[in-house]
Amino acid sequence: MSKILVIAEHLHGKLNPATARAVSAAAAIKPEAIDVLVLADSVDAIAGEAAKIEGVSRVLTVARAENAHPLAAVLAPQIAKAANGYSHVLAPSTTFGKDLAPRVAALLGVAQVSDVMTVEGAHTFTRPIYAGNAIVTVQADASHTVVATIRTASWGAAASGANNAPIETLTVDTTLPSHTRFVELQQGSSDRPDLQSASKVVSGGRGVGSKENFDIIYKFADRIGAAVGASRAAVDAGYCPNEMQVGQTGKIIAPELYMAIGISGAIQHLTGIKDAGTIVAINKDGEAPIFEVADIGLVGDLFKIIPELEQALS
Amino acid sequence: MKILVGYKRVVDYNVRIQVKPDGTGVVTDGVKLSANPFDDIALEEALRLREKGIATEVVVVGIGPADLTAHLRNGLAMGANRAIHVVTSEAVQPLTAARTFLKLVEKEQPGLVLMGKQAIDDDANQTGQMLAALWDRPQATFASKLEIADGKATVTREVDAGLEVIEAELPAVVTTDLRLNEPRFIKLPDIMKAKSKPIDTIEFASLGVEAHDHLTTTRYAAPAKRSKGVMVKDAAELVAALKQKGLL
Numbered sequence: 001m002s003k004i005l006v007i008a009e010h011l012h013g014k015l016n017p018a019t020a021r022a023v024s025a026a027a028a029i030k031p032e033a034i035d036v037l038v039l040a041d042s043v044d045a046i047a048g049e050a051a052k053i054e055g056v057s058r059v060l061t062v063a064r065a066e067n068a069h070p071l072a073a074v075l076a077p078q079i080a081k082a083a084n085g086y087s088h089v090l091a092p093s094t095t096f097g098k099d100l101a102p103r104v105a106a107l108l109g110v111a112q113v114s115d116v117m118t119v120e121g122a123h124t125f126t127r128p129i130y131a132g133n134a135i136v137t138v139q140a141d142a143s144h145t146v147v148a149t150i151r152t153a154s155w156g157a158a159a160s161g162a163n164n165a166p167i168e169t170l171t172v173d174t175t176l177p178s179h180t181r182f183v184e185l186q187q188g189s190s191d192r193p194d195l196q197s198a199s200k201v202v203s204g205g206r207g208v209g210s211k212e213n214f215d216i217i218y219k220f221a222d223r224i225g226a227a228v229g230a231s232r233a234a235v236d237a238g239y240c241p242n243e244m245q246v247g248q249t250g251k252i253i254a255p256e257l258y259m260a261i262g263i264s265g266a267i268q269h270l271t272g273i274k275d276a277g278t279i280v281a282i283n284k285d286g287e288a289p290i291f292e293v294a295d296i297g298l299v300g301d302l303f304k305i306i307p308e309l310e311q312a313l314s
Numbered sequence: 315m316k317i318l319v320g321y322k323r324v325v326d327y328n329v330r331i332q333v334k335p336d337g338t339g340v341v342t343d344g345v346k347l348s349a350n351p352f353d354d355i356a357l358e359e360a361l362r363l364r365e366k367g368i369a370t371e372v373v374v375v376g377i378g379p380a381d382l383t384a385h386l387r388n389g390l391a392m393g394a395n396r397a398i399h400v401v402t403s404e405a406v407q408p409l410t411a412a413r414t415f416l417k418l419v420e421k422e423q424p425g426l427v428l429m430g431k432q433a434i435d436d437d438a439n440q441t442g443q444m445l446a447a448l449w450d451r452p453q454a455t456f457a458s459k460l461e462i463a464d465g466k467a468t469v470t471r472e473v474d475a476g477l478e479v480i481e482a483e484l485p486a487v488v489t490t491d492l493r494l495n496e497p498r499f500i501k502l503p504d505i506m507k508a509k510s511k512p513i514d515t516i517e518f519a520s521l522g523v524e525a526h527d528h529l530t531t532t533r534y535a536a537p538a539k540r541s542k543g544v545m546v547k548d549a550a551e552l553v554a555a556l557k558q559k560g561l562l
Contacts, residue, residue, distance in 0.1 A: 011475055040481050054327045063498050069538060071480065072443065072453055072455075073446070073452050073453060076447060094474050095455075095456060095471075095472070095473040095474045096374045096474070097472070098439050098455070099453070099473075100443075101443075101454045102408070102439070102440035102441075102442075102443035102444045102447070103443045103444070103446065103453065104444070104446040104447075105409070105440070105444065105447075106409065106412060106444035106445075106447035106448050107447050110409070110436045110528055111407060111408070111409045111527060111528040111529045112409075112438075112440050112444075113529065114410070114437065114438045114439060114440065116436065124532075126535075127536070128437065129340075129435065129436050129437050130325070130331040130340065130434070130437070131327075131434060131437065132537055133330065133331040133333075133340075133536075133537065134331055134340050134534050134535065134536065134537070135534070135535045135536070135537055136531050136533065136534050136535075137423070137531065137533040137535075138529045138532070139528065139529065139530045139531075139532055140528060140529055141528040141529075144528055177450075177452075178484065179451065179452045179483040179486075180452040180454075180480060180481070180482050180483075180486075181455070181480060181481040181482075182478070182479075182480055183468070183479040183480055183481055184479045185473075185475060185476060185477070185478045185479075186477040186478075186479070187475055187476040187477050188476055189497065198473065200561070202320070224562060232492065235493075236492075236493070241473060241476070242458065242472050242476075242477070242493060243472070243473075243475065243476050243477075248434070248437070249431070249432070249491070249492055251474065255446075256561060257556070257561045257562075267327075267330065268327070274537065274540075277561075278550065278556075278559060278561055279540075279543075280556070281551075291543070291545075293540050293543075294543045295540070295541075295543040295544070296543055296544055296545075296546055296552060296555055296556070297543055297544070297545045297546070297548075298545070298546050298549070298551075299545070300546070300548075304548050308336075308548065308549030308550070309552065309553060311549070311551075312549050312550045312553040312554075312560065313553060
């Protein structure tokens with residue numbers, strides 16, 4: 001039988017919603033137990049949130065000052081120790097999970113499955129390759145621990161509230177390296193919905209034209225309560241910060257509504273939005289590839305259309 | 315300081331991949347191959363560090379079949395001092411690649427290993443992290459800025475929450491993100507010069523790397539197609555359509 005360890009992702013004392021998505025994937029393996037591991041300097045609030053997620057059997061905590069920031073070199077040896085007795089170690093396929101999980105896998109001497117889309121069996125998974133243009137079924141060796149990252153856009157968050165899993169302190173006896181040190185985190189301040197968990201996302205591309213013009217995208221997104229994303233071209237041109245990039249090498253999202261405004265739709269961008277419920281494209285070029293995937297398309301000048309949209313909404 | 319650069323050859327990023335109808339793989343015959351875009355960025359960064367006098371030698375490393383030599387020549391033409399070609403006809407998964415790199419690291423003793431954050435064919439995003447773990451050295455993934463001074467690297471990393479800055483003592487593994495730099499173009503005279511630069515050829519089997527890959531790919535499939543959409547003629551019609559779907 002399977003026993004699964006899910007690595008909790010958190011920031012500023014709050015559990016990241018990606019963790020509950022990884023728990024959903026864990027549940028699909030139909031395991032005997034799903035334990036969530038919280039590594040932090042101060043664990044109580046995070047562990048409390050994790051304990052409420054449906055399907056979680058236990059929350060294990062390791063509170064150490066060294067765990068204040070998510071440094072893979074520091075966390076990985078602790079996870080490799082904690083993995084003893086588990087058939088699977090799962091982390092969300094966020095920058096946190098992508099940085100950490102391969103380090104854990106290598107310490108355990110096992111291959112890693114990246115970006116699990118579906119669970120076909122305890123050791124059989126599907127995952128995307130070539131920017132999502134092919135989906136492969138991969139089988140992990142059943143005699144080893146499976147280390148995998150979970151493609152968050154493919155999994156809904158496990159429900160939260162009804163569960164009350166026990167929280168236990170875990171002692172991990174391992175010396176931690178000091179060769180890697182956290183300096184700072186520079187964050188854009190935003191009270192908009194989180195891009196990766198938002199149900200609506202409005203994205204702007206090169207067609208928006210400038211950083212100043214991007215205000216029209218922010219304003220419209222706020223009007224409909226959406227998060228704001230961007231294409232690589234918009235980020236490269238300096239219209240908006242990197243954490244807004246949607247695509248193969250940025251964030252992969254699956255909102256109910258995705259509105260691509262002034263985005264041509266390069267393969268690498270489409271990879272990031274393939275699982276969106278409804279895709280709307282607004283572009284002045286009727287031949288733009290974005291229209292091939294859009295559920296609703298509108299050809300025209302975004303600077304004319306957005307004010308009209310706002311008017312139609314009021 | 316010597317820098318090793320991972321330099322993988324992949325299907326060009328502009329090619330629209332086709333899955334074989336029998337589900338055994340993707341069509342790669344006659345398809346244009348290029349350097350993995352993230353590896354070009356890694357090589358560019360290494361060359362800039364050499365130009366600043368921080369690095370003394372830049373070595374590109376490729377693992378693959380005999381004809382990979384031509385690809386490594388591109389790395390030499392871009393400016394690498396020499397190349398190492400680990401020859402194998404087998405497909406190499408990230409754990410095996412990391413173990414192979416570890417052997418080369420032990421032999422070459424680099425101060426820094428630069429790799430792309432992911433290869434755009436398998437999209438694994440693992441090799442750099444795995445090498446750092448096996449080598450027991452720091453890793454700085456998704457780098458968008460790299461500064462080297464006083465035996466340590468200060469790296470700005472592109473993370474979901476924004477930009478994270480970390481310090482890593484050298485030697486270390488750094489994996490590159492798109493915004494680290496803009497790779498230079500190869501000039502014709504450099505292609506000529508590259509012909510006389512050395513490529514060390516090493517048989518994969520001679521390295522003694524355990525090549526038992528634990529992942530088996532059993533099937534390739536094309537992704538589910540989205541159904542054809544509709545075009546609307548103006549903003550009012552768009553809003554009406556979204557309201558009807560309950561999205562606004």
